[in-house]
Amino acid sequence: MTARTIRTEGAELIVDDTGRDDPALVFLHYWGGSARTWKPVLALLPERIRKVAINQRGWGGSRAIDGHYDLDALASDVAAVVACLGIKRYVVVGHSMGGKVAQVLAGRGHSGLSGLVLVAPAPPTAMDVPLEVRAGMLASYQSREGVAQALTVLAGPTFDTVHREQVIEDTLRGEPEAKRYWPQQGMIADVSAALRSLALPVDILLGEHDQVERESVLRPLFSSLLPHATFTIVPDAGHLIPIEMPQVIASRCERMISVVS
Numbered sequence: 001m002t003a004r005t006i007r008t009e010g011a012e013l014i015v016d017d018t019g020r021d022d023p024a025l026v027f028l029h030y031w032g033g034s035a036r037t038w039k040p041v042l043a044l045l046p047e048r049i050r051k052v053a054i055n056q057r058g059w060g061g062s063r064a065i066d067g068h069y070d071l072d073a074l075a076s077d078v079a080a081v082v083a084c085l086g087i088k089r090y091v092v093v094g095h096s097m098g099g100k101v102a103q104v105l106a107g108r109g110h111s112g113l114s115g116l117v118l119v120a121p122a123p124p125t126a127m128d129v130p131l132e133v134r135a136g137m138l139a140s141y142q143s144r145e146g147v148a149q150a151l152t153v154l155a156g157p158t159f160d161t162v163h164r165e166q167v168i169e170d171t172l173r174g175e176p177e178a179k180r181y182w183p184q185q186g187m188i189a190d191v192s193a194a195l196r197s198l199a200l201p202v203d204i205l206l207g208e209h210d211q212v213e214r215e216s217v218l219r220p221l222f223s224s225l226l227p228h229a230t231f232t233i234v235p236d237a238g239h240l241i242p243i244e245m246p247q248v249i250a251s252r253c254e255r256m257i258s259v260v261s
Contacts, residue, residue: 008080010066010073011057015081017050018042023089023114023260024050025253026078028098030120030240031182032141032150032171034060037095040246045253052090054081056098058178060170069181071189075105088112091256093249095119095242096213097182100191107194114260115201117252120213120239123221124192134183141179147171156209156238163243195225201259202229203252207237207244 006013016035025045029037035053042051055062057077058069066073078101082090089112094102099121106116129137140146147168151159154167204222206215215233222229232252237245 006081006084008077010068011062011064011077013062013077013081014055014060016053017085019048019050021048021050022087023091023257024052024087026090026092027053028094028101030096030098034170037242041242041249044247044250049257058175069178071101071104071186074101078105079110089114091115091117091260093117093253094121096122103194104191106198106200115256117256118204119241119249120207120210122187123218124195126188126190137183138180141171144168153211154239156207156236156244158236158244192225198226202226203256204229205232205234205241205252207239207241208233208235210239212239
C-alpha cells in the first residue's frame, strides 16, 4: 500500500492507494477512525482492484487548510482525490459518518461514481439524539478512558484488544474541530434530498448488534428513499463492522465491482 499526500482546495489529505484496475473502491471511515480502519477489509480484496482509503480531514494526519470539516467539504475532498488519482469509475464504501459523506457525494451526481456500499451508515435524515447526549459523545472522545467507554457501545462481541488500542489511538489523534463538527452539526444534518431519484446500485450492511445505527430504524428509512437498495445483516457485529467482520464487507465490495463493471 502506497501512502501519499493530496492537496485539495481546502485540505491536505493522506491517502492510501493500491491496486490498478477500475472501477476503484474508495473507502471513507467513521467519526473517530482513519484509513487504517479499513486495513482488514483491504487485506481480503484482490490485489488487482484499485483501493483508495482516505484519511478524511481532521483524522489520520489529514488536515483542513480552510478550517472546514462539514459534510460538503468532505464530499468535495473525495471528488478531488478521485480526480487527482485519474480514476474514471469508482464505488464509494462509506462507514457511519463516511456513509453520510457518500450520500452527499452521490446526490451531486458526480461523474464516475458507479455505486455505493454503505456500512452501518449514518442516516440521511437528522439523527434523533438529544443535545446532552451529543455533548457526552464529544466529551468521550477527549480521553483514553472516554474512548474506552464509547467502545462499550461501538464494539460488538468479537472485538479484540489490538484493534481496541487502534481505535483509541485514532480517536485521540483527531483534530478538535473534526471531533466537534459531527455531534454538533453533521449527525443532525438532513441530506435526504440527495438520495431522491438516485439510480446507482446501493448495498447497505448493518450489524446485528449495532447499538448506534439499528436495523429497525435504518431499513425502513433507506427503503423509502432507495427502494432498489439491497440489505445485508452482518451476524455478531456491532457498529465497527470493518474491523469486526471485514470478510463480509470484502465480499459485498467484490459483488458491487462485478455489478458495475
